[in-house]
Amino acid sequence: MRGATCNTAKPILKVLQEHFASSVHAVYVIKPDNFWQKQRFSLGSHKYKFETSMISLEALPKIIDTTQLTGDLEGTLHYDHAQWIDMRLALEDFVWQAADLLDRLDDLQEDLSRNDFADDVIGAKRAIDLHNEMKKKITKAPVEEIDLIGQRLLQRLSGDSNSGYDSGYSGRDSEASSVVSNPDLLASVPQILQNVEAVRSSQQHLKTLWQHKKVKLDQCFQLRLFEQDCEKMFDWICHNRDVFLMNYVEIGHSYQVAKELQEEHNHFTMSSMNVYVNIDRILTVASRLIESNHYAAQHIRGVATRLDRTWKQFAAGLDERTAVLALSVLFHHKAEEYVENVSSWNQACENMTIPSEIMVLEAAIHQHQNLYESMCQAYTEVYNSYQALLNGLDIMIQVCHCFPTTPNARDCIFNNNV
Structure with missing residues (x-):
């Protein structure tokens, strides 16, 4: 308080009381030099939680080590x-x-x-x-x-x-x-x-x-590229399956029509097999993603499985119709060939001239027997092709019924989506 007034010290003590009361244990106030200042100065120590003491500058080193006092307090502590x-x-x-x-x-x-x-x-x-x-x-x-x-x-x-x-x-x-x-x-x-x-x-x-x-x-x-490719394939399969099913059980009512249907179907099948190259590539990508510990590995496996199953169902329908159309062509070919031979067979049977010579008669009998056997053989071939066609149609219809209801392509992909 040397050279200072009471109004200088009290705000400092007030701040210490308000903000640092728990940290400050004692406050030492250096006595003023002036006699009148000494008389006018009053600490009011009862206001504070910490101890307050008036002390002279000469007595300060008795309480605080001079190494902890700055130069203005006659200590050696360097402080700027x-x-x-x-x-x-x-x-x-x-x-x-x-x-x-x-x-x-x-x-x-x-x-x-x-x-x-x-x-x-x-x-x-x-x-x-x-x-x-x-x-x-x-x-x-x-x-x-x-x-x-x-x-x-x-x-x-x-x-x-x-x-x-x-x-x-x-x-x-x-x-x-x-x-x-x-x-x-x-x-x-x-x-x-x-x-x-x-x-x-x-x-x-x-x-x-x-x-x-x-x-x-x-x-x-x-994953999104994979799903996008899968969606395109599902769309293609669903669309072409609908087109395919429109005339799925149509096998032709003649050899010529059956042949045309067979050629048309073969062309459609070859185009479809070209698409399988893309499906095979997608399935390969799926396997690679799963092996790389993809975070959606289970979802990818599910979509790939559905795509593979959908394609195989479609391909099975193609194969069955391929087989049935081949049987239809064979049946109509055999049937029309049989019908064409009926007139010649009938004419051969109506020729009832019986030779008088034994050798010629034996030859005629042998020839007639061969005609009968060829007629029976032709009929058997027609009947067998007919039975094969019926069996093939039955299998094809069963495959047709196995086709699921046409799903939405995105439903096929985003079912249990990640």
């Missing part, structure tokens, strides 16, 4: 208040920047933690592009700047302005021990190191999360 303020401002600015950067990194982490997978190829591609932009944000985060600011603060606290830059902080113990003997500034060293370490760890964690989600997004893109 302007320097302390400058360091506190630099420290607070560093802490604020580090906290702000950590908040931004936390926001990025929250974005990376979302499982916002797109439902189509375009959306999946857009998500990959946005994810690549996210990587730029992670990489460009000013982690190195925060690291450099923290290192410079440590250098200033240690009093070594020329020390090298060590981003790894391998010598933390030696750095802390060389900090000027100011408890407040000494306590800030772990805080600086903690903030720098937190920023670096957060960025590294983000890179790990980014890579993990990149794998997921790539798998999502592959």
